[in-house]
Amino acid sequence: MRQNKKLQRQVVRFFAALIVALPAAWVIAAANQLFARLLGQQPSFQPDLLSFVAAFISVLALAWLSQWIAATASYHQFKRQQDQDQEGELDLATAEEGEVKWFSRDRGYGFLVRDTGEEVFVHFRAIRGRGRRKFLQEGQKVRFNIANGENGKPKAVNVLLME
Secondary structure (H helix, E strand, C coil): CHHHHHHHHHHHHHHHHHHHHHHHHHHHHHHHHHHHHHCCCCCCCCCCHHHHHHHHHHHHHHHHHHHHHHHHHHHHHHHHHHHHHHHCCCCCCCCEEEEEEEEECCCCEEEEEECCCCEEEEEHHHECCCHHHHCCCCCCEEEEEEEECCCCCEEEEEEEECC
């Protein structure tokens, strides 16, 4: 059922792109002919078939590209929201305190040292806050929850800076 709706949306988008592409291709082909005439190359205002086909393909490709960009942006927005929903808020009852051992801004991850001395992985998405607060510096005190990582090792989630 879900695949069927997805296919229906793709078909509708394709025909919408066609509806936009046909007149746009004619206008582009006509403009091409007009400029050619102004340059003294062709005297006709009627677009020829080759100009029309080239313009039609260009507009269709542009329509597809804009849809792909919109779909990609929508997907990334969905993933960010999903990450936020999964992580949730800091649970103070089980929160631990620790210190940043190291954190790489370029890589977007680092390691924290728990009070027990054990190191735990931290990803920038697990850091609560926005902007510059999304990066940690060596030696900063933090409060965090522990969750199981994808590899079975503990990772820090819901990381908050302690001030």
